[in-house]
Amino acid sequence: MAETELHEYDVLVIGAGGAGLRAAIEARERGLRTAIVCKSLFGKAHTVMAEGGCAASMGNVNENDSWQVHFRDTMRGGKFVNNWRMAELHAKEAPDRVWELETYGALFDRTPDGRISQRNFGGHTYPRLAHVGDRTGLELIRTMQQRIVALQQADHAELGDYEARLRVFAECTVTELLTDDDGAVAGAFGYWRESGRLVRFDAPAVVLATGGIGKSYQVTSNSWEYTGDGHALALRAGATLIDMEFVQFHPTGMVWPPSVKGILVTEGVRGDGGVLKNADGDRFMFGYVPDVFKGQYADTEDEADRWYLDQENNRRTPDLLPRDEVARAINTEVKEGRGSPHGGVYLDIASRMPAEEIKRRLPSMYHQFKELADVDITAEAMEVGPTCHYVMGGIEVDPDTGQSRVPGLFAAGECAGGMHGSNRLGGNSLSDLLVFGRRAGLGAASYVEGLERRPVVRDQDVEAAARMTLAPFDPHPGGTGENPYTLHAELQKAMNDLVGIIRTEAEMTEALERLDALRTRVRDVVVEGNRQYNPGWHLALDLRNMLMVGEAVASSALLRTESRGGHTREDHPGLDPEWRRRMLVTRCAGGPDDDPVVPRVVVEPAGREPMRQDLLALFDLAELEKYHTAAELTAYPEGASA
Amino acid sequence: MSYAGRFRVWRGDDAGGELVDFEVEVNEGEVVLDVLHRLQATQTPDLAIRWNCKAGKCGSCSAEINGRPRLLCMTRMSVFEPGEVVTVTPMRTFPVIRDLVTDVSYNYAKAREVTPFTPPPGLAPGEYRMSQADVGRSQEFRKCIECFLCQDTCHVVRDHEENKDAFAGPRFLMRVAELEMHPLDVADRVTAAQEQHGLGRCNITKCCTDVCPEGIKITDNALIPMKERVADRRYDPLVWLGRTITRRRG
Ligand code: SF4
Ligand code: SF4
Ligand code: FES
Numbered sequence: 001m002a003e004t005e006l007h008e009y010d011v012l013v014i015g016a017g018g019a020g021l022r023a024a025i026e027a028r029e030r031g032l033r034t035a036i037v038c039k040s041l042f043g044k045a046h047t048v049m050a051e052g053g054c055a056a057s058m059g060n061v062n063e064n065d066s067w068q069v070h071f072r073d074t075m076r077g078g079k080f081v082n083n084w085r086m087a088e089l090h091a092k093e094a095p096d097r098v099w100e101l102e103t104y105g106a107l108f109d110r111t112p113d114g115r116i117s118q119r120n121f122g123g124h125t126y127p128r129l130a131h132v133g134d135r136t137g138l139e140l141i142r143t144m145q146q147r148i149v150a151l152q153q154a155d156h157a158e159l160g161d162y163e164a165r166l167r168v169f170a171e172c173t174v175t176e177l178l179t180d181d182d183g184a185v186a187g188a189f190g191y192w193r194e195s196g197r198l199v200r201f202d203a204p205a206v207v208l209a210t211g212g213i214g215k216s217y218q219v220t221s222n223s224w225e226y227t228g229d230g231h232a233l234a235l236r237a238g239a240t241l242i243d244m245e246f247v248q249f250h251p252t253g254m255v256w257p258p259s260v261k262g263i264l265v266t267e268g269v270r271g272d273g274g275v276l277k278n279a280d281g282d283r284f285m286f287g288y289v290p291d292v293f294k295g296q297y298a299d300t301e302d303e304a305d306r307w308y309l310d311q312e313n314n315r316r317t318p319d320l321l322p323r324d325e326v327a328r329a330i331n332t333e334v335k336e337g338r339g340s341p342h343g344g345v346y347l348d349i350a351s352r353m354p355a356e357e358i359k360r361r362l363p364s365m366y367h368q369f370k371e372l373a374d375v376d377i378t379a380e381a382m383e384v385g386p387t388c389h390y391v392m393g394g395i396e397v398d399p400d401t402g403q404s405r406v407p408g409l410f411a412a413g414e415c416a417g418g419m420h421g422s423n424r425l426g427g428n429s430l431s432d433l434l435v436f437g438r439r440a441g442l443g444a445a446s447y448v449e450g451l452e453r454r455p456v457v458r459d460q461d462v463e464a465a466a467r468m469t470l471a472p473f474d475p476h477p478g479g480t481g482e483n484p485y486t487l488h489a490e491l492q493k494a495m496n497d498l499v500g501i502i503r504t505e506a507e508m509t510e511a512l513e514r515l516d517a518l519r520t521r522v523r524d525v526v527v528e529g530n531r532q533y534n535p536g537w538h539l540a541l542d543l544r545n546m547l548m549v550g551e552a553v554a555s556s557a558l559l560r561t562e563s564r565g566g567h568t569r570e571d572h573p574g575l576d577p578e579w580r581r582r583m584l585v586t587r588c589a590g591g592p593d594d595d596p597v598v599p600r601v602v603v604e605p606a607g608r609e610p611m612r613q614d615l616l617a618l619f620d621l622a623e624l625e626k627y628h629t630a631a632e633l634t635a636y637p638e639g640a641s642a
Numbered sequence: 643m644s645y646a647g648r649f650r651v652w653r654g655d656d657a658g659g660e661l662v663d664f665e666v667e668v669n670e671g672e673v674v675l676d677v678l679h680r681l682q683a684t685q686t687p688d689l690a691i692r693w694n695c696k697a698g699k700c701g702s703c704s705a706e707i708n709g710r711p712r713l714l715c716m717t718r719m720s721v722f723e724p725g726e727v728v729t730v731t732p733m734r735t736f737p738v739i740r741d742l743v744t745d746v747s748y749n750y751a752k753a754r755e756v757t758p759f760t761p762p763p764g765l766a767p768g769e770y771r772m773s774q775a776d777v778g779r780s781q782e783f784r785k786c787i788e789c790f791l792c793q794d795t796c797h798v799v800r801d802h803e804e805n806k807d808a809f810a811g812p813r814f815l816m817r818v819a820e821l822e823m824h825p826l827d828v829a830d831r832v833t834a835a836q837e838q839h840g841l842g843r844c845n846i847t848k849c850c851t852d853v854c855p856e857g858i859k860i861t862d863n864a865l866i867p868m869k870e871r872v873a874d875r876r877y878d879p880l881v882w883l884g885r886t887i888t889r890r891r892g
Contacts, residue, residue, distance in 0.1 A: 041692070042750065043788055044700040099767035105759030105824065107777045107784060114771035132781065138699065139784060150758035162754055194739055223694045257671020263697045368697065371716050372673070485683040529688030532655065533740040536687035 004189075004198040004466060007169075009035040011444045012188055012203035014174050014230065017045035018137070018433030019413025019440070020209030021144035022097075026441025027207075028151055028166045032448060035201065036148075037169045037190065039225050043145045046211055046223045047433065050137025051266035051364065053119055053129025054434070055427035056094035060111050061118040061127040062311070067091040068618050069125050074428060075619075077123040077322045078392070078421020079292075079565045080627040081243070081580055084611045085399040086419040090428070090435050097434035098130050104150075106143040108132055120271040123322040123425040126311075134266050134364045140430055172199060174229070175541055176465040177206060177237040177409070180455035185237065185408030187457050189465035193538060196531020198466055204454050205444035207402070208234060208395060208411040209437065213247075213553070216546045217388035218489075218496035221253055221264040227542040228549030230415035234395045235548060236599060239404040241586040242417040244393035244549075244603075245556035246566040248424055249501045251276075251326035253387025255344035260372045262387040265347065265365060267426045269382075270319045272361050273308055274349035276330070277381065278338035284345075285318040288329040292575075292626050293321065324423040324565050327386040331501050334385065344385035350378055386501055390429065392420045392566055393556070396585065401443030402436055408447060408455065412440035422565025468597070472527045472540040479524035484540040487525065491518055491546055499554050504570045508558035515551050519598045522547060547598045552586040555603040559584055577629045583608050613637050643670035645724045647677060651689070652731040655740045661729065668719050674730065675703055675714040678742075690741035698855060701789030705742045706731045711791040711853045714742075733794040734801070748806055749790050752814045755838065759821055760829035776825040783820035783864055785856045786813065792850035792860060798843045809840035812850035812860050819864035822871065836872045841865070 011027040013020045016038035027034040038045065059065040070091040075082050098116065102108070108130050109117040118127040132139040152162040159165075174190035178200075187202040210230030214222025231241055252265040270276070278284045286304075289297050297318045298304035304317035319326070330345050340346055349358055355378035359366050362377070369375040369382060394417030395404050402410040413433045420428060475481060498511035522543050527536040562576035563569050582605045589600040610632060616624070617637045624633055647668035650661045666681050675693055682689050693703040696715045703714040708729050722728055736744035761770075793811040794800065810818070818835050821827050835841045846869075848861040858864075 040694050040700075041702060041746070044694050044702050046695070048700050048787070049695055049697065096767065099770070102770045103761055103767050105821075105827075107772075107781050107824070109781075110772055110774040110777060112774075114773055117774075132784070135699075135785065138787065142784060142786075146753075146758060149754055153754060153758060156754075194743075223696070223700070225694065258669065259672045259676040260697075364699070371698065371718070373671075374720075483683075483687070485687065489683075527687065533690040533743055534688045535682060535690065 004200050004462065007035065007199070007201050009033050009201060009203045010448050011035075011205045011207065011441070012037065012201050013207045013209060014188065014233075015045070015209035015211060015413070015415075016040070016042060016168065016170075017047040017209060017211055017413060018140050018144065018430060019437035020045075020207070021141070021148060022434050022437030023207045023209055023412055023441035023444070024166065025144065025147055025151065026438045027445045030442070030445035032445050033165050035167050035169060035203070037172050037174055037188070037201070039173050039193065040171065042168045042170045043141055045141060046225060047141050047430070048138045049221070049223065049264065050140070050430055051134040051264065052121055052268040052271065053131030053136045053427050054094075054098060054140065054430035055121070055124060055128045055425065056098045056130055056431055057091065057126075057128060058095045058098065058116060058118065058130070059126075060115040065126040065128060070094070070128065071615070072618055073124050074425060075421070077425040077428075078423055079575065080421065081564065081583070081608065082421030083399055083418030084615055086436070088615060089399060089439070090419060090432060093435045094431040097431065097438065101140065101143050101434075104143050104147040106139055108139070119268065120316075120320065121426045122267055122270070122320040122326070124427065129427040131268070134268050134362050136430060140433070169199075173538065173541070174233065175469050177233050178457045178461050178465070179237055179406070180458065182455075183238055183406065184455045185406060186455035189462060189469070191469055194533055196534065196537070198469065200457070200462055202457055204451055205408045205410065205448050207440045207444050208409070208415050209413045209440070210415045212391045212414045213546070213549045214388050216491060216495045216550050218492040219253065219262040220388040221250055221262055222388070228545045229542070230411060231394060231552070232545035232548040234404060234406070234409065234411065235552075235586065235588050235601060237406050237409060238588070239406045239409055240396045241393060241552055242396045242583050243422070243556070244391070244552040244586050245560050245584060246392035246422045247388065247553060248323055248390040248392060248566045249327040249386040250389035251323055251330050251386055252347055252384040254373065255340075255383050255385045256342040256373060263368070263372070264387065264389070265382060265384050266362070267323075269347060269349055269362060269365060272349070273352045274347055275317070275319050275352065276326070277346040277348055278333045279340060280338060283319070284333055284338070285321065285326065285329060288325060289318050289321065290325060293325075297321065322423055322425060327501055328568060330384075330386055340383045342383050344383040346381035347384045348381040350380055355379070388496075390414065390424055392422060392424055393417045393553070398443075400439065401446070402440030403443055403447065410440040410444050412436040422567060469541065472525050472537055473531070475524060475526040479526070480521065482521045482525045484525050484527065484536055484543060487518060487521060487543055488539055488546070491515070491543070491550060494518075495550055495553070499550070499557060502568050502570050503557050505558065508554050511554040512551065512558070515547060515554065519547055519595065523597050544598050548601060552601050552603065555601065556584040556586060559603055559605070575627070577627060580627055581608055581629070581632065582606070610635065644668065647719065648725070648727045649677065649681070650727055650729040651678070651681070651742070653689070653741050654738065656738055659738070661731075668724075672719045673715055674707060674717045674719065674728065677719065678714065678730070690739070690743045692743045699787060701787030704733055704789045704791050704794065706733060706794075711794045713789060713791070713855050716855055733790070735794045735799055736790075746790055749788070749793060749811070749813065752810045753817070755810065756814060756817050756821070757829050757831050757834065759824060759827055761826055762828050765826070770826060772825040779823045779863070780820045782858055783816050785858055786816070787856060788813065789855060791853045791855065795849045795853045797847065797849065798840075805840075805843065809843050812844070812865065815839055815841055815844065815868065816858070816860050816864040819868045822868065832871050832875050835868055841868055841872060
């Protein structure tokens with residue numbers, strides 16, 4: 001058996017984006033020996049791409065804001081299938097998490113009186129997003145990265161070793177979780193990308209913070225790391241996923257040139273005054289306000305424009321409807337022939353404010369279009385279209401501790417499910433990372449402290465994981481010798497064409513057939529070269545995860561016969577209150593004839609827990625009636641109203 | 643719009659390597675990273691490249707193109723003539739791991755030597771008040787994506803391995819300046835800037851500023867002001883006296 005390096009920790013965090021770093025800080029501050037394992041270099045995680053901001057009801061710009069208003073906005077945005085306890089914790093704790101970042105050294109943009117400035121964003125009633133120009137995610141990552149360095153410096157001063165209690169294993173990929181005889185987490189197995197050396201971590205608690213699944217799609221704003229690793233690792237370890245049919249397509253990705261198709265154009269462009277127009281020059285969003293939001297958005301361009309200046313007396317522009325609504329609207333405009341030359345629509349900020357102002361408020365967008373598309377956004381409109389951006393579904397966790405159904409296995413951030421329901425509001429992702437990253441770190445720490453004995457890794461699991469990891473170098477005789485890059489491209493195409501924004505039963509069925517064919521071919525994947533920094537090998541291993549996740553998305557999307565948030569069925573266009581009460585749970589099928597390379601998944605419905613009364617009372621009965629069955633609302637407290 | 647591009651890519655590892663010629667398809671609107679990815683998918687599946695965001699935001703894809711330190715994902719093919727040979731080599735200042743991937747651990751080691759942000763005692767979270775004008779100076783430096791191209795280009799360490807111990811490089815001298823200019827930070831890094839981080843070795847050639855993909859004015863806005871602070875400290879007789887007395891007591 002190949003030689004394997006061994007490390008022991010109390011808490012192992014997989015992923016070094018916002019959620020992972022925040023979890024690691026918490027576990028280390030509780031005194032536990034903590035390791036972070038990440039596929040990229042430290043500080044490069046996909047969180048750096050988050051542009052707009054971090055939602056928290058600090059009320060610095062509009063003092064009417066409160067956690068209750070934030071909670072309501074979040075539930076509405078998610079079309080009332082959010083895990084309401086998570087939405088509650090998130091709304092209540094986000095301000096403290098943002099202020100905490102200032103104590104680590106973060107420098108947010110300021111209000112005139114010196115507090116943290118907050119900007120408008122889709123679906124948020126008040127200006128709520130703490131931001132740093134349009135590079136807020138970078139600020140979060142750098143701040144927490146530097147906090148981790150500060151903790152390491154403290155350990156160095158005390159113990160003479162920077163890595164005594166907190167170590168980052170960068171460019172290291174986890175391929176399998178390890179469990180003990182009772183099914184509790186006992187560690188993880190992986191390899192160093194640089195050398196190809198195998199590595200094993202023994203740890204009684206593992207926090208998954210691996211982000212999303214966007215690399216299963218052809219057009220995506222996500223980086224290569226987003227291959228659904230956490231989702232798939234959790235499934236294989238015995239945990240469950242929920243809501244996997246809900247995938248967010250961000251309405252504004254770049255569409256031209258082809259090589260940058262999908263790269264994000266921040267919603268901040270619209271928050272700051274940019275408007276969407278079709279080829280006829282019409283601001284088409286006024287025609288797309290759905291019934292559930294009627295009365296909450298401006299009816300005329302005049303009112304919408306006045307709203308930017310006076311939000312007390314005007315309603316907001318429909319350009320800032322939740323992302324699912326805007327993405328569908330753009331999709332329709334293009335389909336009906338009113339799109340821009342490269343298959344998108346126009347996003348115009350140039351005619352709305354002076355060039356200098358645009359450069360000051362949206363420096364990265366200016367830079368991005370100038371460098372990549374040769375477009376000067378202060379002089380002409382951008383061309384934009386929907387791009388796969390975020391998965392609302394994820395690992396089923398306990399809201400308070402982040403623990404999955406597997407003892408010792410925790411999850412936070414994008415790879416965890418429930419918080420955002422069927423559609424995430426912009427700005428709620430960075431706050432989610434902080435709130436639930438911290439909670440998962442705490443949950444893991446408390447779990448470890450409460451253990452009577454440490455779980456023991458099973459040798460046969462380690463051997464199996466090593467064999468699986470090295471399999472692409474040792475193809476079985478008579479195999480078809482598949483190229484991982486080709487398989488990946490085919491997978492992306494299937495997901496993009498068949499499990500995209502608008503879905504039908506026939507397409508979902510075809511997608512599942514194509515994924516099944518790919519599953520067989522993945523077994524025959526071969527890679528050239530050796531184990532040293534070999535991207536073909538890395539991709540071959542990531543493919544297993546992408547396939548499992550793709551199957552979870554397509555199977556869930558096939559079952560949910562309604563349209564809601566990030567799941568639109570052409571053959572079932574309406575919102576169905578009966579479906580509101582049900583969630584779809586994905587788990588590994590298991591059984592003796594299971595495929596060890598890409599285990600099969602099954603999806604089954606389960607009930608959702610009804611919302612607590614005091615939270616229900618935060619809404620008007622009339623609004624709740626749009627989403628709930630009559631029977632569910634008999635518990636609505638007498639005399640309550642928002 | 644497609645043409646066969648001529649590429650010369652360095653391939654090898656820490657034991658040595660060579661430039662290898664390739665002909666590979668180039669399409670309209672592509673960047674160098676797109677073409678290298680096509681090379682991976684069609685001719686050299688094990689070509690090692692470090693990248694992540696493909697949008698100039700993560701600072702992973704640093705390398706040298708025709709000898710100039712650049713981000714692979716932000717270098718458009720349209721800046722070259724179709725017949726021109728495009729030479730891609732790894733960053734020269736850092737040890738090669740494989741192909742275009744280098745060992746940048748020097749930078750992470752230097753990051754650990756800078757005294758971290760130190761808030762005033764007793765200031766509670768939520769009570770921080772700073773004006774936009776005051777945070778603006780440090781914010782410019784916090785745009786840094788840690789691509790380390792400035793570190794790669796600085797002549798103090800480029801081809802001078804022996805200087806690495808005593809020199810933090812422009813990125814981390816700028817980090818010192820960023821913290822010194824933080825409106826609420828109470829730590830003092832001025833002496834350390836000179837004595838530990840090697841600020842004195844910088845002779846303000848501005849090569850770092852020239853290659854910074856974020857357009858940060860590293861030299862003018864961070865390094866020169868830091869040098870001024872060091873100079874003030876040195877020639878201010880009161881400070882000199884204070885330091886001498888403290889030293890005697892210690
Ligand atoms: S200005 Fe200083 S730090 Fe920058 S490249 Fe020149 S010597 Fe190096
Ligand atoms: S200062 Fe500029 S060149 Fe240097 S690491 Fe940061 S972004 Fe790169
Ligand atoms: S890949 Fe992120 S900067 Fe080039």
